[in-house]
Amino acid sequence: MxxxxxxxxxxxxxxxxxxxxxxxxxxxxxxxxxxxxxxxxxxxxxxxxxxxxxxxxxxxxxxxxxxxxxxxxxxxxxxxxxxxxxxxxxxxxMQMIYQDPLAALDRRLSIIDQVREPLDIHDIGSASKRNNKALAMLDAVGLNASHATSLPYQLSGGQRQRAVLARALIMQxxxxxxxxxxxxxxxxxxxxxxxxxxxxxxxxxxxxxxxxxxxxxxxxxxxxxxxxxxxxxxxxxxxxxxxxxxxxxxxxxxxxxxxxxxxxxxxxxxxxxxxxxxxxxxxxxxxxxxxxxxxxxxxxxxxxxxxxxxxxxxxxxxxxxxxxxxxxxx
Amino acid sequence: MANLAGTAPASALPAAWSSQPLLTIEGLTVDFSGVQVIRGIDLTVARGESIGIxxxxxxxxxVTWLAALGLLPRTATVSGSIRLDGEELRGAAAMRLDRIRGGRVAMIFQDPSSALNPVIRIGRQVGEVLARHQGLSGSSIRAEAKRLFELVGLPDAGRRFDAYPHELSGGQNQRVMIATALAGKPDVLVADEPTTALDATIQAQILDLLTTVRRETGMALVLISHDLGVVSETCERIMVMYGGLVVETAPSESIFASPRHPYTQGLLAALPPFEGALRRLIPIEGQVPEPATMPPGCPFAPRCPQRMAVCEVTIPPLAQTEAGRFSACIAGPATEAQQPLKLKTSVLA
CATH class of the missing domain: 3.40.50.300 (P-loop containing nucleotide triphosphate hydrolases)
Incomplete structure (x- = not known):
């Protein structure tokens, strides 16, 4: 049980x-x-x-x-x-993801910045470690380094939802x-x-x-x-x-x-x-x-x-x- | 009468192809500021037929249907031919199109609350169509609107005449839209994602209603949907589009049992099953190409598991694979149905 x-x-x-x-x-x-x-x-x-x-x-x-x-x-x-x-x-x-990934993402921040943001806020690890961790998380949801530097509008709907998922999961x-x-x-x-x-x-x-x-x-x-x-x-x-x-x-x-x-x-x-x-x-x-x-x-x-x-x-x-x-x- | 009985079996089989089509689209292309989004569509709609896109x-x-009805903005360049009972609609005078739209051809959209005028009572909105296309006036409008509201299953039809759209639910507003569409006694109803914004049980009601109305009035139904399940249960013939082209068209029962085009196969494999054993979903890798960066060959080639070198340079034509079935694939039929195809050609020869 x-x-x-x-x-x-x-x-x-x-x-x-x-x-x-x-x-x-x-x-x-x-x-x-x-x-x-x-x-x-x-x-x-x-x-x-x-x-x-x-x-x-x-x-x-x-x-x-x-x-x-x-x-x-x-x-x-x-x-x-x-x-x-x-x-x-x-x-x-405990994290949450919603239906519309574009509304959940900041349109003017790159994907990597948004995925790393929770680590920055909670001040976890050094700056370079945070970046690596964010890249690893993006990799886990199937996004690569070029997606990481993109802005939300440059990604497709499915990629955006995966970015949202990466951000939700980065705090484990x-x-x-x-x-x-x-x-x-x-x-x-x-x-x-x-x-x-x-x-x-x-x-x-x-x-x-x-x-x-x-x-x-x-x-x-x-x-x-x-x-x-x-x-x-x-x-x-x-x-x-x-x-x-x-x-x-x-x-x-x-x-x-x-x-x-x-x-x-x-x-x-x-x-x-x-x-x-x-x-x-x-x-x-x-x-x-x-x-x-x-x-x-x-x-x-x-x-x-x-x-x-x-x-x-x-x-x-x-x-x-x-x-x-x-x-x-x- | 005896003659009629004799022809019935013959026309029952390839009805869509043999009888004089009601609506014919030939070589339809649409460009938005130099970018082609519709790249040559041919299709026919027969009287009373239900076709799912x-x-x-x-x-x-x-876009195909907005172009066909002349509803695209002026920035769009449309070419090709759209004929309703032989009459060319492309480039027809605005007055003439106004008679046809809402009359012989009606269209309903995904979001009924944005298609209805929020400050006009729904009875007047239906009445406007009745006055314009049926020439009704006064109390006969009210009576006919009530009949239509009853036909589409709007509860308390008599009193709804004076209701505003905000007083109704989403499903009820969609019924009002269908009533408005039926007010012109259309030969064709084009329904663009009519149930996408509605709840599951209401979707079932509306699809049921569309089928009932089609059977009772004999109008043709063109149902546009992203949901394979929705068209499967409502339509007799299915047309699969990808990258501004038709990639496969076939009767509903056969396309889901044995999809021919790799894209159709991919769509079905990506769909979570609702019966039988659970299996891992098989997504189609990559994404739908943007019109501006459309690959030169088959639009599906970059995502296709059966891709060959020739697919990247040649757009495959929509070719018949068997009676009533067409697929636009060079690799698909060759690998999938090699044996039966050879057999058929030898029989024909």
Whole structure:
């Protein structure tokens, strides 16, 4: 049993927003009672549509946002308050990369300067050692000396994302939060970045919190995944189980919506309606207005988690009363 | 009637090639200040057909259609021929193009919220098309807009007429765009990445809608996407573009089962599988060439694992590999399908 590096315990985060220009303030529950754990050296994928709270969860995991309730443990100790020296020391071990590498890079600094910058800030090693270390890191992500002296605009999207990765990894973090890291990249380039990320994970024993809406990439990189809907986790367990036999109606719809090249005729679950607004969260199970098997109790009562024999947790009334033992063979 | 039944099987097989095409593009090239970005595209769209255009960013898939509809800025030089039912569109008068665009040929784009006017009620935006292209007015506009909103599955269609785009979600705005496109009763709908900005479950809804509408109205659909999965499930015929050229075109079911062009093969190998065993992804090394530094021969040659000396100097023509399938590769067919090709030629001879 591997120890967990990151634990989220019942975290909730709400923002207040105005309804209309002069309307009264209403709370928006971006994240609601989310508990997760990420094991050392593994990848946990957070999956969901826009507004599901997956990015907010990632930011809370790093201490960039404070939860209103609940707490975050990094290697068993609670995260110190943001912007304190203790937090900054801990943050060196936790890094984040985002979807748009051009926005994450300084357009007027060379790649090597940006990759070396964390070492400069934390004053690690002599100047020449820092430079060598930065070059070695760039080499590890597949960029050479000529890329090192380039400015961001001179690189392609995939190269930029690898530069961002090099900068995030130069402090040798233990945890990397990736928020849609390959979504903006073309397929052939996406494969390059996914491979580099997985190789480095193995080499450096990195733990990854991988936020993505692309289930094909999630299947490729993660051991476990959590599906979020309107701020709550609806299903959590081993990735291959969730994708091969999804249990929650929302996970089922998500899996069936994945467009697969070379597959044309099949039953696709077309959900009714739109993902609802987090500011107007439906009562009971938030998914009930779009759910094909919703029952009266789903409108009133929010479902609790039940654990399936394969270790999965599912929050659905239908699953609770009806354990899918017959589906095991499929 | 008996005659009709007799011809049906024959036309069912090579429908796209035998019947009079609705839209024909021949030798289309586009230059931006001396740099050629589209380097000679030939394609036909048959009535009611669904064709998927795939390629990575910079391959020229969007520019091809913007050029075809005369939507490029004046800095672009377009040559070649674009014919709709035999009528030449390139160089056609602006008035004439205005009748065609939004009428017989409609186009929708990736970001619906930037394509809709934020300060005009959506009913009026659809109504504008109805007035211009269908000659409707007054209450008949409202009735027809309601019918269209219902057709595209906009909830509460009757009351949506007076809504503003910001009151709708991204998926609903895309439905409004599709309704606006359908308002002109188009023969061809060109959809440029219509679901890229949408969530997975909404993408499934919109693709489903496009297929339903196509079946019901008999319009042709041109779906431009970077996602092989999206076109695979929606289109009958696929066209793969690279470096401003078409590198492969084939029926959907066969191109994914047995891709002929090394670029298509590379794209499929780079795609994470969603079924079966996990495997390491095989990326295509290097990157898409910039139009200004396009290699002299095959645009894919610098990244191609099957590259030969001749590939670096000659642009391979799009050649038929088997019925209904074309690939622009000198090395690919020779190594991949040597046996069947030889067999075929001997049979023909």
């Amino acid at each position: 591997t120890a967990s590096i990151l634990d989220l315990h019942g975290i909730s985060r709400s923002y207040s927003t105005r309804q209309g220009l002069f309307g009264k303030k209403v709370p928006v529950h971006a994240v609601d009672e989310v508990s997760l754990s990420l094991k050392e050296g593994q990848t946990l994928a957070l999956v969901g549509e826009s507004g599901s709270g997956k990015s907010t969860t990632g930011r809370i995991a790093l201490g960039l946002e404070r939860p209103n309730s609940g707490y975050v443990l990094f290697r068993g100790t609670e995260l110190p308050a943001a912007d304190t020296p203790a937090w900054r020391r801990m943050r060196a071990q 973090p233990a945890l990397l939060v990736c928020d849609e890291p390959v979504s903006a990249l073309d397929v052939s380039i996406q494969a390059q970045v996914v491979n580099v990320l997985m190789d480095l994970q193995k080499e450096l024993r990195l733990s990854l919190l991988f936020i993505s809406h692309d289930l094909k990439v999630v299947r490729q990189v993660s051991q476990r995944m959590a599906v979020m809907y309107l701020g709550r986790i609806v299903e959590f367990g081993e990735t291959h189980l969730l994708l091969s036999s999804p249990t929650h109606p929302y996970t089922k719809a998500l899996v069936s919506a994945v467009p697969v090249a070379g597959r044309r005729t099949r039953e696709r679950i077309i959900l009714k309606g739109e993902p609802p607004n987090p500011a107007a969260r439906p009562t009971g199970c938030a998914f009930h207005p779009r759910c094909a098997i919703a029952r009266p109790e789903c409108v009133r009562v929010s479902p609790t988690f039940s654990t399936l024999p394969d270790g999965r947790s599912v929050a659905c009334h239908a699953v609770h009363t009806n354990p899918p033992t017959k589906e095991v063979g499929s | 795939v390629g990575e960013s910079g391959s020229g898939k969007s």
